[in-house]
Amino acid sequence: MSRLEDGISIVVPTFREAPNIEPLLRRIFAALGPAAASSELIIVDDDSRDGTEQIVEGLRAAFPVRLMIRRGERGLAGAVVAGLNEARGQRLVVLDADLQHPPELIPEVAGRLSEEGCEFVMATRYAGAGSVADDWPWYRRFASRFATWLARPVARLSDPMSGFFGLTRQTWERAAPYVDPIGYKIALEIFVKARCQSAAEVPIAFTARHAGKSKLGLGAQWAYVRHLVRLYRFRFPRRFWFAQGLLITVIAWLILVFA
Numbered sequence: 001m002s003r004l005e006d007g008i009s010i011v012v013p014t015f016r017e018a019p020n021i022e023p024l025l026r027r028i029f030a031a032l033g034p035a036a037a038s039s040e041l042i043i044v045d046d047d048s049r050d051g052t053e054q055i056v057e058g059l060r061a062a063f064p065v066r067l068m069i070r071r072g073e074r075g076l077a078g079a080v081v082a083g084l085n086e087a088r089g090q091r092l093v094v095l096d097a098d099l100q101h102p103p104e105l106i107p108e109v110a111g112r113l114s115e116e117g118c119e120f121v122m123a124t125r126y127a128g129a130g131s132v133a134d135d136w137p138w139y140r141r142f143a144s145r146f147a148t149w150l151a152r153p154v155a156r157l158s159d160p161m162s163g164f165f166g167l168t169r170q171t172w173e174r175a176a177p178y179v180d181p182i183g184y185k186i187a188l189e190i191f192v193k194a195r196c197q198s199a200a201e202v203p204i205a206f207t208a209r210h211a212g213k214s215k216l217g218l219g220a221q222w223a224y225v226r227h228l229v230r231l232y233r234f235r236f237p238r239r240f241w242f243a244q245g246l247l248i249t250v251i252a253w254l255i256l257v258f259a
Contacts, residue, residue: 008038008040014045015045018048042087052067077186081176112202113166113168122162122165125206127158131205147224151188155191161188165187189231192234
């Protein structure tokens with residue numbers, strides 16, 4: 001087995017995140033230290049045309065990074081799936097490009113995956129010393145907590161909305177045939193579709209966005225509704241009526257938060 005196949009693959013989906021690419025990349029490999037030699041970073045870009053390609057090309061000589069550009073496709077979940085399918089490591093880590101997730105915790109997330117029996121690791125804002133930025137608006141806090149509560153029957157995770165997570169290659173291979181990406185909560189889908197029984201959690205301080213604009217909006221929230229209904233149907237095929245009731249509940253939530 002090669003050093004890379006025994007190492008860590010880090011997948012970062014991007015869309016118009018060019019200002020964040022270089023600081024993110026430098027922080028990732030500084031955090032990995034000697035483990036960088038057996039790691040790879042895969043940036044999956046949805047054809048941003050914002051200079052991301054040139055920035056990555058300029059950094060390839062110094063860092064083990066490769067860029068995948070998806071043309072004619074868009075969506076965070078689909079980008080993550082594309083990156084995971086290309087990854088060669090045995091331990092897979094996913095995080096966003098906006099620097100709201102601390103890349104310094106990648107070694108801890110990957111390290112937990114080396115523990116016997118650990119198949120999934122979630123970086124969480126809502127357990128242990130986890131926290132969110134002080135300037136995070138109340139409606140985002142409310143929406144995140146409420147969305148977490150709605151997902152509890154299918155995944156007993158403290159922060160299934162997190163975009164920073166790790167999994168073993170075996171976990172991904174169990175989930176991959178069933179993954180049908182929609183919206184942006186791909187960690188939740190993988191956890192459910194792989195039929196994970198439990199997950200380790202690593203507390204994180206969720207900080208303010210470094211640069212660029214958030215992609216979260218009403219369309220993303222509606223995608224989450226559709227996503228959750230599918231997961232209920234997958235997890236409880238004989239009780240799909242519950243998912244229909246859930247749909248009505250979430251529509252009311254969307255009206256309350258965004259009206």
